[in-house]
Amino acid sequence: MGSAAADALLPLDPETFAAESHAVVDFLDGYYRNIQSYPVRPDAELGRLRTLLPDAAPEDGEPVDVVLEDVRRHIVPGLMHWQSPSFFAYYPMNASTAGFAGEMLSAGLNVVPFAWAASPAATELEAVVVDWMAKLVGLPERFLFSGGGGGVLQGSTCEAVVCTLVAARDRALIMLGGHEGILRLVVYASDQSHSTFQKGARIVGIPPANFRVIQTSAASSYGLTADSVRRAVDADVASGLVPLYLCATVGTTGLGAVDPLRELGEVARRYDMWLHVDAAHAGSSLICREFQDCLDGAELADSVSMNPHKWFLTNMECCCLWVASPAALTSALSSNPEYLNNISTENAAAMDMVDYKDWQIALSRPFRAMKLWVVLRRYGAVAMRAYIRRHIDMARWFELELEADERFEVVVPRRFSLVAFRLRPRHEGDDVEALNRRLLMAINSSTGRAFLTHFVVDNKFIIRLAVGGAMTEMQHVRAGWVLVQEKAKEVGATPGRY
Known part of the structure; x- marks a missing residue:
């Protein structure tokens, strides 16, 4: 955008608004269609983005498709993908099509x-x-x-x-x-x-x-x-x-x-x-x-x-x-x-x-009320209850699998959709805390297949699996369990040795 275009800047021109908004929606559509192809946790180096971007803001504006291409190439690879169906860390940070619609109305009305x-x-x-x-x-x-x-x-x-x-x-x-x-x-x-x-x-x-x-x-x-x-x-x-x-x-x-x-x-x-x-x-x-x-x-x-x-x-x-x-x-x-x-x-x-x-x-x-109102109107209480219960059922399944595997200990009974577990020591005198730290590191370093976090209670290092992503289905929880088993074996926890 040259100086002449800058002189004629129309920030809320309806035609530009429609075209550029559609471009962003198309970009996000592609992102969510392909989100499972991204590693949940990025393999990012500190300071990488600064080396990819200019030292100063541009003097002249650029087309939205150029901006979105830089988002695709430079920003997305360095993101933690919180909406990935294999994100089981912290607690979920939900999004939905109704949530997006409410957010767009809130931002658009401004x-x-x-x-x-x-x-x-x-x-x-x-x-x-x-x-x-x-x-x-x-x-x-x-x-x-x-x-x-x-x-x-x-x-x-x-x-x-x-x-x-x-x-x-x-x-x-x-x-x-x-x-x-x-x-x-x-x-x-x-x-x-x-x-x-x-x-x-x-x-x-x-x-x-x-x-x-x-x-x-x-x-x-x-x-x-x-x-x-x-x-x-x-x-x-x-x-x-x-x-x-x-x-x-x-x-x-x-x-x-x-x-x-x-x-x-x-x-x-x-x-x-x-x-x-x-x-x-x-x-x-x-x-x-x-x-x-x-x-x-x-x-x-x-x-x-x-x-x-x-x-x-x-x-x-x-x-x-x-x-x-x-x-x-x-x-x-x-x-x-x-x-x-x-x-x-x-x-x-x-x-x-x-x-x-x-x-x-x-x-x-x-205008925060708009997005919550749209979610409530679009989905209703019945569907929201089913959504919550589905996640709880997934977490219950994961807990039962842990209890059936003698290598693992469920530290506290599952509450809601959170499962807290850890590996048991193999032999008396084993450093079980170091063992579980290695297990979590192995899970989270597994080419981005899943991401979990930890907690410490009574001086015990425990691993948390929180189910609740908007795109998470039973297949993702099952894949998470396969990954946990695989990495447990890698760190030395072999079935039948307890």
């Missing part, structure tokens, strides 16, 4: 619904969608807008955690009579809780020494126990500290453990702590009735979060955060500069209007 007046339909759709999700997962009425609570779509659990910590902090500081009391506030979580809680506590000013990591054990299936929390809280209270915030998890990252919400909720109520329930991944499974008992006691919580972008076919970024008291959130996060008061909202009080800028950290925000 509104900024930070306040009701800034985009009324976007704000109201978000309130509708989070209530739909709350009902689907079986949350108590107090988390619905109709029940006095409400929800918001954050970008991630990390953002949801920071927002709830701020709300809990400010509520406590009012009671303590000033901000100097922050040095007395204490946050509690288990050794299985996500690290984002420690990060969030630091961000909101809780001293690192006031973050309590409470140990769990195999006796409680690595769930947090009320007795262990009570002991920690009693010791802090005796030292003049103030219990602030307790994290409970439904489906921990490492092992899929489920904390007992009712017992923890009773402890939180006794000490006037904020109780947050983190169901980032496993929350999607709660749409199935057989898992809703995991939320027993949720009526005692102050906030709950789950990520549809993990296991609910909704593209990144989409995290549902529900609070029982929206006022606690908005009083800590609201701001009303004069330049935002230039749109008439004289009927705001009568409308019970929601301004989502006061429910999050940032002012600006994308």
